[in-house]
Amino acid sequence: MDNDYLFEVVELEKKYRIEGGLFKKKYFYAVNKVSFNIYRNEIVGLVGESGSGKSTIGRLLLKLIDKTNGKILFEGKDIYSFDKQEEKLFRKKTSIIFQDPRSSLNPRMKIYQILEEPLIVHKVKKKFRDEIIKQSIINSGLDISFLDRYPSDLSGGQRQRVAIARAIVLNPEFIVADEPTSALDVSTQLQIIKLIERLKEERALSVLFISHDLNVVGNISDRIIVLYRGKIMEQGRTKDILTSPLHPYTKMLIASLPVNHPKDRGKKELPKEVFRKDVEGGCVFYHRCPYGEDKCKTEPPIKNLKNREVYCHFA
Ligand SMILES: Nc1ncnc2c1ncn2[C@@H]1O[C@H](COP(=O)(O)OP(=O)(O)O)[C@@H](O)[C@H]1O
Numbered sequence: 001m002d003n004d005y006l007f008e009v010v011e012l013e014k015k016y017r018i019e020g021g022l023f024k025k026k027y028f029y030a031v032n033k034v035s036f037n038i039y040r041n042e043i044v045g046l047v048g049e050s051g052s053g054k055s056t057i058g059r060l061l062l063k064l065i066d067k068t069n070g071k072i073l074f075e076g077k078d079i080y081s082f083d084k085q086e087e088k089l090f091r092k093k094t095s096i097i098f099q100d101p102r103s104s105l106n107p108r109m110k111i112y113q114i115l116e117e118p119l120i121v122h123k124v125k126k127k128f129r130d131e132i133i134k135q136s137i138i139n140s141g142l143d144i145s146f147l148d149r150y151p152s153d154l155s156g157g158q159r160q161r162v163a164i165a166r167a168i169v170l171n172p173e174f175i176v177a178d179e180p181t182s183a184l185d186v187s188t189q190l191q192i193i194k195l196i197e198r199l200k201e202e203r204a205l206s207v208l209f210i211s212h213d214l215n216v217v218g219n220i221s222d223r224i225i226v227l228y229r230g231k232i233m234e235q236g237r238t239k240d241i242l243t244s245p246l247h248p249y250t251k252m253l254i255a256s257l258p259v260n261h262p263k264d265r266g267k268k269e270l271p272k273e274v275f276r277k278d279v280e281g282g283c284v285f286y287h288r289c290p291y292g293e294d295k296c297k298t299e300p301p302i303k304n305l306k307n308r309e310v311y312c313h314f315a
């Protein structure tokens with residue numbers, strides 16, 4: 001292989017049926033012709049407002065739901081062409097952390113059993129399990145006394161550490177972290193981000209880190225993908241996106257961040273957001289875009305710059 005891609009995603013689409021439309025079925029695209037790559041040992045941040053399709057992309061990559069169109073290659077192979085053995089290995093090499101560990105951890109199981117379950121599913125021999133379970137809990141920043149407790153005995157941050165311990169117990173290559181810090185207070189958020197960063201370094205993990213919060217994503221990611229209504233607006237290296245956003249939507253997101261440095265205050269002037277009637281086809285951001293012109297009613301061009309992709313006429 002001439003690249004180090006873990007995932008290659010090409011024009012991925014997922015459509016859902018819309019309620020109503022009694023006589024003619026109506027659909028909308030939750031994910032609309034989305035293309036990106038994930039390299040080995042990197043954290044890719046996927047940011048966008050609620051309903052923009054972030055979780056759907058995460059679930060598609062893990063093959064938890066079926067795609068409508070497009071391609072997903074994992075280690076060079078189409079995940080829809082896996083045979084049984086490859087499918088099993090894929091399940092072992094990938095995992096997910098959810099926003100709310102309260103609902104993702106079985107309240108009737110002790111932490112030990114919670115961590116043992118994936119090992120049993122993947123037929124790890126009993127004599128190895130104990131050591132792996134202890135290593136995972138320690139790696140996640142808790143001590144082994146937690147193994148004897150129930151999820152309800154733990155704080156939100158501790159529960160999220162258990163969820164992370166479970167996600168790494170099979171030593172995966174890829175993790176989807178779907179808003180893993182959104183239910184936590186700010187100082188706990190930071191600890192969980194540090195933990196995920198450390199695990200990425202130690203285990204050469206790749207992570208798709210999903211959040212509606214550009215601040216959080218900017219903190220942890222090597223690269224960022226900005227999503228709006230199922231479409232990528234812009235993607236590139238974190239530093240480039242944060243310091244020189246090119247897409248009007250990214251600019252708006254960054255301008256709305258709390259300003260950290262007093263000397264930067266007032267620098268980020270933006271033309272006012274407008275609200276137009278939605279148009280069929282064309283740029284999905286047209287209805288809010290300060291720069292919108294008639295040409296935006298057709299598909300925006302993809303502008304390829306160095307390590308950067310922007311979907312806009314005005315970039
Ligand atoms: N199973 C489903 N059936 C119908 N619509 C869905 C389903 N899952 C998600 N959606 C819709 O797809 C869009 C994207 O959802 P989602 O990926 O959860 O967004 P995000 O994670 O960015 O908040 C939303 O409008 C949501 O209502």
Ligand SMILES: [Mg+2]
Pocket residue numbers: 054055056178
């Ligand atoms: Mg979501």
